[in-house]
Amino acid sequence: MSSPDTLIGSNTAQGPLVEARGLSHVRDGRTVMAIGDWQLQAHAHALLLGPSGSGKTTFINIVTGLLTPSHGTISVAGEVMSALPPAARDGLRRRTIGLVFQTLRLIPALSVTDNLALAQQLALGQVDRAAIAGMIDRVGLSHRAAARPRQLSQGEGQRAAIARALITRPRLVVADEPTSALDDANAARMIDLMFDVADATGATLLVATHDGRIAHRFANRLNLMAPVAA
Amino acid sequence: MIGLSLAYLKDRGLNTALNILLLALSVASLVILLLFSSQLENRFDKDAAGIDMVVGAKGSPLQLILSSVYHVDIPTGNVPLDTVPLLRRQLGVAEAIPLALGDSFRSFRIVGTEPAYPALLGASLADGRMFAAKMEAVIGADVAARTGAKLGQRFVGGHGMSSGDDGPKHEETPFIVVGRLKPTGTVIDRLILTRVESVWGVHGIEAPEEHHADHHGGESEEEHEAHAGAAEVTAVLVRFGSPIAAVRLPGFINRQTNLQAAVPAVEVSRLLALVGVGLDAVRAFAVLLMLTAGLSIFVALLTALKEREGDMAMLRVIGASRAAIIGQVASEGLILASAGATLGLLLGHGVIAIAAANIEQLHALGLNAFAFHPGEALIVAAALGIGLIAALIPALRVLKTDIAETLANAR
Numbered sequence: 001m002s003s004p005d006t007l008i009g010s011n012t013a014q015g016p017l018v019e020a021r022g023l024s025h026v027r028d029g030r031t032v033m034a035i036g037d038w039q040l041q042a043h044a045h046a047l048l049l050g051p052s053g054s055g056k057t058t059f060i061n062i063v064t065g066l067l068t069p070s071h072g073t074i075s076v077a078g079e080v081m082s083a084l085p086p087a088a089r090d091g092l093r094r095r096t097i098g099l100v101f102q103t104l105r106l107i108p109a110l111s112v113t114d115n116l117a118l119a120q121q122l123a124l125g126q127v128d129r130a131a132i133a134g135m136i137d138r139v140g141l142s143h144r145a146a147a148r149p150r151q152l153s154q155g156e157g158q159r160a161a162i163a164r165a166l167i168t169r170p171r172l173v174v175a176d177e178p179t180s181a182l183d184d185a186n187a188a189r190m191i192d193l194m195f196d197v198a199d200a201t202g203a204t205l206l207v208a209t210h211d212g213r214i215a216h217r218f219a220n221r222l223n224l225m226a227p228v229a230a
Numbered sequence: 231m232i233g234l235s236l237a238y239l240k241d242r243g244l245n246t247a248l249n250i251l252l253l254a255l256s257v258a259s260l261v262i263l264l265l266f267s268s269q270l271e272n273r274f275d276k277d278a279a280g281i282d283m284v285v286g287a288k289g290s291p292l293q294l295i296l297s298s299v300y301h302v303d304i305p306t307g308n309v310p311l312d313t314v315p316l317l318r319r320q321l322g323v324a325e326a327i328p329l330a331l332g333d334s335f336r337s338f339r340i341v342g343t344e345p346a347y348p349a350l351l352g353a354s355l356a357d358g359r360m361f362a363a364k365m366e367a368v369i370g371a372d373v374a375a376r377t378g379a380k381l382g383q384r385f386v387g388g389h390g391m392s393s394g395d396d397g398p399k400h401e402e403t404p405f406i407v408v409g410r411l412k413p414t415g416t417v418i419d420r421l422i423l424t425r426v427e428s429v430w431g432v433h434g435i436e437a438p439e440e441h442h443a444d445h446h447g448g449e450s451e452e453e454h455e456a457h458a459g460a461a462e463v464t465a466v467l468v469r470f471g472s473p474i475a476a477v478r479l480p481g482f483i484n485r486q487t488n489l490q491a492a493v494p495a496v497e498v499s500r501l502l503a504l505v506g507v508g509l510d511a512v513r514a515f516a517v518l519l520m521l522t523a524g525l526s527i528f529v530a531l532l533t534a535l536k537e538r539e540g541d542m543a544m545l546r547v548i549g550a551s552r553a554a555i556i557g558q559v560a561s562e563g564l565i566l567a568s569a570g571a572t573l574g575l576l577l578g579h580g581v582i583a584i585a586a587a588n589i590e591q592l593h594a595l596g597l598n599a600f601a602f603h604p605g606e607a608l609i610v611a612a613a614l615g616i617g618l619i620a621a622l623i624p625a626l627r628v629l630k631t632d633i634a635e636t637l638a639n640a641r
Contacts, residue, residue, distance in 0.1 A: 064547065066634040087551070094549035101637070107541050109241035110234065118234060122549035164548075 015078060017042045017172055017204050018063060022072035025058050033058040036072075038222065042171065045198065045205035049215055050224030056208040059224075060176055063206065064097055065089035077171055094123050098165030098203065100158075100194075102177035106149040112136060112160045113145045116167045123168035132167060138197055139163045155186045159193060166197050173198055175207045179214055191217050231550075231558040235565055238534065245530050250569045253523035253613055257574020258581065259516035260609045265582055267509050268603050271502060273596050274300070277417045278494035280350045283480055285313060285326075286465035291492035292501060298329055298465035299494050301339050301417050302594070305331055308462035309489055317466055322475025325350065328463040330429040333387035337590070338373045340387045340405070340422045342429030342463075348411060350469065351418045357381060358409030364431055367405040367424045371413035383407045387422075387432060403432045415596055426463060435461055524616035527566050532624040535559065542628055543636035556625045563621020564614060571613040575606065 016039040024034035033055025040046050050056050061067035062074050065081045073082050077096045081089060106115045116132045136145050139159040149157055158178060165173050175194065179187035191214045198205050207218070215221065239246045278299050286294045287307030296303035317326040327350060330342030341347070345360045348368070358381045361368050369379055379385065384404045405424060413419055470476050476493075483491035535542070542555055550558075583599030586592050 061634045061637075066547070066637070090546070090549065090551060093547070099547050101544075107234070107237075107544070109237040114233070114237065119548050122545070122554075168548075 016040060016075075017077060018206065019075040020072065021075075023059075023062070023069055023074055024071045025055070025062065025067070026070045027058075033062075033224070035059060035222070035224075040204065040206060040220070042204050043202075044220050045195065045218060046207070046220040046222060047215060047218035048206060048208040048222050048224065049210070049212075050208075051210050054210075054224035056210075056224060057176060060174055060206075060208050063172075064099060064174055065093050094168075096171050098168060098170035098173045100161050100165045100173065100175035100178050102180055106157065106160055106164060108149050111146050111148060112141060112152070112163075115149070115160065115164050119164050119167055123170075135163045135167050135197075136160075138200070139193060154181060155190070158182065158190055162190075162194055162197060166201050166203060169201050170203055173203045173205050175205065177209050177211070178207060180209060180211050184213060187211065187213055231554055232561055232565075235558055235561045238538075239562060239565060242530075242534065245534075246566065249523065249527050249530055249566050250573060252526055253520070253567060253570025253617070254573035254577055256516055256519035256523050257571050257609055257613050258577035259519060260513065261575060261578025261606055262581055263509055263513050263516060264603050264605045264609065265578065265599075265601070266597065267506075268605070269597055269601065270505070270595060273416075274498045274502070276415065277351075278498060279352075279416075280469055281467045281494050282470045282476060283468040284465050284492050284494065285309065285317060285468060285483060285489050286492070288488065288490045291490060292497045294465065294490060294492045295494050295497040296501075297331065298467065299417075301331075301341075301421065302591075305464045306490065308464055309466070311461045311463055313489060314463060314466055317468055320475065320479060322470055322472040322479065323468055324471030325467075325469040327467045328426050329465045329467060330426045330462075331464040332429060333389055333432060335373075335385050335387050335405075335422055336377055338370075338377070338420055338422050340367070340424060340429065342424055342426035344426070347467070348418060348423060350467070351414060351416050353411045353414045353416070353418045356410045356412040358407070360409055361424050361428075362408075364425055364427045365403065365405050366408045366428070367422050368409040368411060369407055369423075370411050370419040370421045372419040373422055374410045379407050379410075381407055381410065403428075419596075420594060430461055520613065520616060523570065523613075524620045527563055527617055528620035528623060531559065531563060531621050534562075535624045535627065539631065539636050542631065543633045546633050547637070552628060555628050556622070559625035559628070560618060560621045563617040563619075563625075566621075567614045567617020570617070571610045574613065575610070 018038075018040040020035050020038040022036060023038070024036070025032055035055075048056050048059060058067065062069045062082065063076065065076075065084070069082055073080050075081060076092060079092055081092060084092060106112070107118065110118060113132055113136065116135065117127045117129070120127050120132065133142075133145070136142055139162060141156060141159055141163065144152060144156055144160075147156075149160070152160060162175075162178070165175075173194075178194065179190050182190060194205060194207070195217070197203075207214070278295075281299055284294055284298045286298060286305065287309050289306030293303050294306050297305040311328075314326055314328045317323055325346060327344055327347050328342075329347070331339060333340040348354075348360075353370075355368070356371070356374075358368070367385075369377075373379065377385075384406050386404050405422070405428065411418065468479075470479075480491040480493055483489050545555055545558075546552070579599045582597055586597040586599060
């Protein structure tokens with residue numbers, strides 16, 4: 001079972017950025033994720049910690065509107081994501097959320113710069129080349145701006161993915177296992193970078209991981225236990 | 231998203247190039263066939279315009295038409311000179327123009343005729359004047375361009391229709407250029423026109439009036455005939471003045487005389503039907519090639535999309551709608567098809583240009599690489615349609631994709 005504890009970040013007048021109410025998900029008769037009530041306030045970066053199979057990915061899919069929970073609701077930026085029709089979910093996700101994945105990061109046919117431009121174009125309907133150059137510089141990839149993803153090292157690729165997630169200035173950045181494949185030094189650098197860039201752009205981090213090395217960096221944690229019993 | 235499509239196509243460059251080439255080859259084949267057949271048909275119509283019937287020696291009617299109207303085959307034989315006044319006397323005959331063939335100069339046929347012949351084909355003089363006296367010649371625009379012959383230039387004809395410079399020459403009877411025709415886009419551009427009497431003169435045949443004027447130096451009529459040959463013409467081009475003649479005369483001539491009457495329109499449609507079978511076979515092959523190109527694009531996109539399922543899920547996550555993704559894949563097919571169609575058009579016209587410049591017979595047919603046929607728009611539309619369908623089938627798989635599952639598998 002997941003911890004029933006609720007993470008409370010710093011409250012804002014606008015209410016929680018993410019709010020789960022009675023949230024759980026059942027697949028093939030088995031409860032694969034159960035969180036219940038939970039809130040994430042803006043700027044209160046949170047860690048979703050748990051072993052494989054504990055429901056972290058299911059929770060991320062529900063938060064990002066890719067999956068409809070079987071029980072309860074999830075709200076993002078004041079809108080009930082789970083109650084919206086697919087097109088409206090796409091819109092809410094596009095406007096509000098940036099995603100960083102462990103392996104699936106960038107479009108291989110495009111350069112780092114063009115990946116960021118595409119994300120901007122899709123989310124905002126326009127491309128700001130100066131902002132892209134600034135973001136690439138911030139994540140330390142100016143010398144690799146024209147490189148294709150396959151030409152990047154693992155660490156560089158992950159930094160590019162963070163830049164891509166943040167270039168649209170989302171309020172919430174959801175990262176799934178962003179450091180699991182990195183060595184200790186790179187994992188620490190990655191987390192530093194994520195905090196740094198998120199704070200600079202005003203984003204709130206929700207990081208799902210089973211990587212205990214970064215747990216101490218987050219004041220707010222939600223522990224999921226695996227396996228979840230039916 | 232068009233930029234993304236271009237990036238994907240560039241990313242698998244060899245595959246993209248091969249698909250474009252395959253489609254281009256099919257488009258080019260269809261364009262070549264279309265241009266060739268339409269220009270051939272057009273040329274046949276133009277060359278035969280105003281000629282309702284050709285009368286010549288018995289033989290193949292198609293051969294008679296090809297030799298007398300299009301000047302591409304050897305004649306069936308000669309007919310008596312009396313045929314000309316005989317035809318002119320027939321009710322419903324507006325014009326009867328004799329043609330005397332047999333010689334050429336640098337592969338350009340020398341045609342003994344009357345000034346009515348260039349007038350019938352709508353030719354007019356660029357400079358000089360129309361032939362009047364014996365051995366005076368008026369040359370077509372192509373003849374002037376290829377031989378560089380100026381007014382006053384003398385030349386000697388060679389025996390035979392296409393002997394060029396190799397056959398026996400009629401050195402003692404040179405022609406003189408007195409006029410040059412403007413280009414007409416018809417067979418007359420490639421002809422050298424002179425009086426019928428000039429052609430007789432070259433072959434030692436006296437015109438009937440000359441024949442009666444002198445006394446043959448003591449020869450009997452038979453001896454003179456045997457020595458000099460009878461005054462004949464190769465064919466007579468006839469223009470009807472009334473539709474009744476068109477119905478009555480050809481049948482009458484073929485049944486009741488030793489002459490042969492052939493109608494260009496009938497023979498040309500027979501010829502085109504014969505050529506058409508071959509063209510249809512090549513056309514079917516080209517269509518098959520186009521379908522193969524479509525299939526190749528389909529397979530290429532299907533394979534690419536399977537590899538890109540993760541990309542597409544990612545695009546959906548970062549804000550692309552399903553419609554945008556389907557549009558992106560469809561645009562890949564359309565870009566491939568557009569490039570193939572454009573290259574195919576260039577290739578088709580290029581091949582026609584090269585062929586017309588290097589193959590004498592095709593040049594003679596007036597094949598023009600810079601002429602566009604409305605049918606080419608249909609070929610391009612077909613290529614685009616095939617590209618779009620080939621792309622849409624795999625693109626619609628996007629609708630069935632479960633993003634969460636794809637992402638879970640790809641993570």
